[in-house]
Amino acid sequence: MTPRSYYDSDQPRRLVVSEITNLRRYRGLLRLLVRRDLTVRYKRSMLGVWWTLLNPLLTVAVMWAVFSTIFRFEIPGGVPYVVYVLSGVMLITFFSQGVVASGSSIVGSAGILSKVYVPAEVFAVAPALAALVNFGINILLLLVVQLIAGVGIPFTALLAPIPLLFLVMFVAGLGMMVASLAVAYRDVLDIVGVLLTLTMYATPGFYPVTIVPDRFLLLIHINPLYSYLEVFRGLVYGGNFAPGWMWAVMVFTACGSLLLGAWTFSRSWRRLAVLV
Structure with missing residues (x-):
């Protein structure tokens, strides 16, 4: 018989440690919620899970028509634009959707959490x-596009899960911070939406960094998402490793975000229970 686990909301918490422990202790509930999010997303949809593939393809088609044929961007290394932009769209979309969904999760689950x-x-x-599951499906699409475009799949693609793991940590940490604030200040979600749009344009996802004027390069380099993207691209189709400082930025921001997000929850969990 599976042992039952009970959660006491009045039990004192240890900063950060309790949040990390609860994720492991309630992993069964975590799996159930992930399955629920995936089911709800495609419920009453004619194409269902196929939208996971169609969304990035349609976005890439529009960007290819605009930036490849009109502006004629040249991608360093001779990488086909469709491969370059698809990898960028996939990662940036995962980041944006993950932060928004996680940030609004507490407000959206108020009915459950209050009972x-x-x-x-x-x-x-x-x-x-849940967003990671969709991203995994898109990776398969990217690999197929690489083969069709003649890029091939380098052996370093086997290491692609490494930046994805750190990206999930980064997104989860940001999501917990946003969720804590959104319970008290609902307009936080609107502000985050604007910031995510700015982040999308400040990340070389659909344009090469070589077109950015030198005076703006610092803004690109201090954008953490740029490091995640370059590490991922280097592994999945470049067959090389990004510079060490990009790996350092990725590891530092992922661990820092997750710890800060858990700390935010540790400091505000009693307030969350009341406000929800």
Whole structure:
């Protein structure tokens, strides 16, 4: 018989440690919430899960028509534009969707959290993992496009899960921070939406960094998402490793974001229970 686990919302918490422990302790609930998010997303949809493939393809088609045929961007290394932009769209979309979904998770699950005593951080992390499932499907699409475009699949593609793991940590941490603030200030979600749009244009996802004027390069380099993207691209189709400083930025921001997000929950969990 499977042992039952009970959650006591009045039990004192240890900063950060309790949040990390709860994610492991309630992994069954976490899996259930991920499955629910995936089911709800495609419910009553004619194409269902096929939208996971069609969305990036349609976006890439529009960007290819505009930036490849009109502006005629030249991608360094002779990489086909369709491969370059698809990898960028996939990663940036995952980041944006994950942060928004995780950030609104506590407010969206208020009906459950106000009646059932379960750790709220599980609800905040689940959307990031659900977005990762969709991203995994898109990676298969990217690999197929690479083969069709003649790029091939280098052996370094086997290491692609490494930046994805750190990206999930980054998204989950940001999501927990946004979720904590959104319970008290609902307009935080609107502000985050604007910031995510700015981040999308500040990340070389559909344009090469070589076209950016030198005076703006610093803004590109201090954008953490740029490091994630370059590490991912180098592994999945470049067959090389990004510079060490990009790996350092990726590891530092992922671990820092997750710890800061867990700390935010540790400091605000009683307030969340009241406001929800």
